[in-house]
Amino acid sequence: xxxxxxxxxxxxxxxxxxxxxxxxxxxxxxxxxxxxxxxxxxxxxxxxxxxxxxxxxxxxxxxxxxxxxxxxxxxxxxxxxxxxxxxxxxxxxxxxxxxxxxxxxxxxxxxxxxxxxxxxxxxxxxxxxxxxxxxxxxxxxxxxxxxxxxxxxxxxxxxxxxxxxxxxxxxxxxxxxxxxxxxxxxxxxxxxxxxxxxxxxxxxxxxxxxxxxxxxxxxxxxxxxxxxxxxxxxxxxxxxxxxxxxxxxxxxxxxxxxxxxxxxxxxxxxxxxxxxxxxxxxxx
Numbered sequence: 001x002x003x004x005x006x007x008x009x010x011x012x013x014x015x016x017x018x019x020x021x022x023x024x025x026x027x028x029x030x031x032x033x034x035x036x037x038x039x040x041x042x043x044x045x046x047x048x049x050x051x052x053x054x055x056x057x058x059x060x061x062x063x064x065x066x067x068x069x070x071x072x073x074x075x076x077x078x079x080x081x082x083x084x085x086x087x088x089x090x091x092x093x094x095x096x097x098x099x100x101x102x103x104x105x106x107x108x109x110x111x112x113x114x115x116x117x118x119x120x121x122x123x124x125x126x127x128x129x130x131x132x133x134x135x136x137x138x139x140x141x142x143x144x145x146x147x148x149x150x151x152x153x154x155x156x157x158x159x160x161x162x163x164x165x166x167x168x169x170x171x172x173x174x175x176x177x178x179x180x181x182x183x184x185x186x187x188x189x190x191x192x193x194x195x196x197x198x199x200x201x202x203x204x205x206x207x208x209x210x211x212x213x214x215x216x217x218x219x220x221x222x223x224x225x226x227x228x229x230x231x232x233x234x235x236x237x238x239x240x241x242x243x244x245x246x247x248x249x250x251x252x253x254x255x256x257x258x259x260x261x262x263x264x265x266x267x268x269x270x271x272x273x274x275x276x277x278x279x280x281x282x283x284x
Contacts, residue, residue, distance in 0.1 A: 006033035016154035018103025048093035056084035066122035089272030
C-alpha cells in the first residue's frame with residue numbers, strides 16, 4: 001500500500017524479478033501532502049531534488065523532520081508502516097529501489113547475510129548511493145529490456161545494498177537512541193524555539209564545540225543544527241499562518257527572528273514561497 005496525496009506527474013520504472021526501481025516526480029502546491037505506506041518489500045529511497053519540507057514517522061521506530069537535499073536517503077525494511085507529510089512548491093523528484101525478501105533468487109543470500117535491517121530517514125551514505133545509482137539509471141535506459149543479463153546485474157546490486165544496510169542502518173538510525181549531545185540539543189531547541197540564539201550558544205548548552213555539533217547533526221539528521229532550527233520554525237510558522245490571525249511580522253518576532261525580511265528569506269528557502277504567498281494560497 002502506498003498513498004501519497006501530492007499529484008503524481010511521472011513515474012518511470014524498471015523491474016527484474018524480485019528487484020525493481022522507480023524514479024517519481026510529484027507536484028506540490030504549498031499545502032502539506034500526506035503520506036502513508038506499508039510495503040511487503042524492502043525500500044530504499046533517495047531524494048533527487050532540494051527544498052521539500054518533510055516529516056516522517058516510522059511506526060514503532062522513530063519520527064524525523066528534514067529538508068530534502070539531493071542524495072539524502074531513507075530506508076524502510078519490509079513490513080514498516082510509515083506516515084508523514086511533505087510540503088513545498090513545484091515538482092519534487094525521488095528514486096526508490098524495492099527488494100522482495102521472498103524472492104527465491106534472493107532468499108539464500110539474505111539468509112547468509114543473517115542480520116536485521118533497521119529503518120533510517122534522511123541520511124547521506126555514499127556507498128549506498130554508489131550501488132543504488134546504476135539501478136535508477138536503468139529506469140531511463142532504452143536498452144534495459146534488450147540486455148538478457150540485466151536481471152542478474154540487478155540482483156547483484158540488490159544483494160550489495162542489503163549487505164551495506166545490514167552493516168550501517170542501525171548505526172545511522174534514530175538520534176533519540178544515539179548521541180546524548182544531539183538528544184540534549186533537540187530537547188533544548190524544542191523548549192527555546194521562539195528565542196533568538198546562535199550555533200555557538202547551542203554548542204555551549206550541549207558542552208561541545210560548534211564544529212563537532214555540526215558533524216553530529218549531519219550524521220544523525222542529515223542537516224546542520226541551525227538548518228534544523230529553521231525547519232522547526234518554518235513548520236511552526238506554517239501552523240500559525242494557517243490557524244491564527246497574527247501578521248507575518250508578528251510571527252517573525254514570535255519565532256525569534258530579528259527582522260521580518262530574515263524570516264521571509266528562511267521561509268522561502270524552506271518552502272519555495274514567501275509567508276504572505278503561503279497564506280494567500282490557503283485562501284484560494
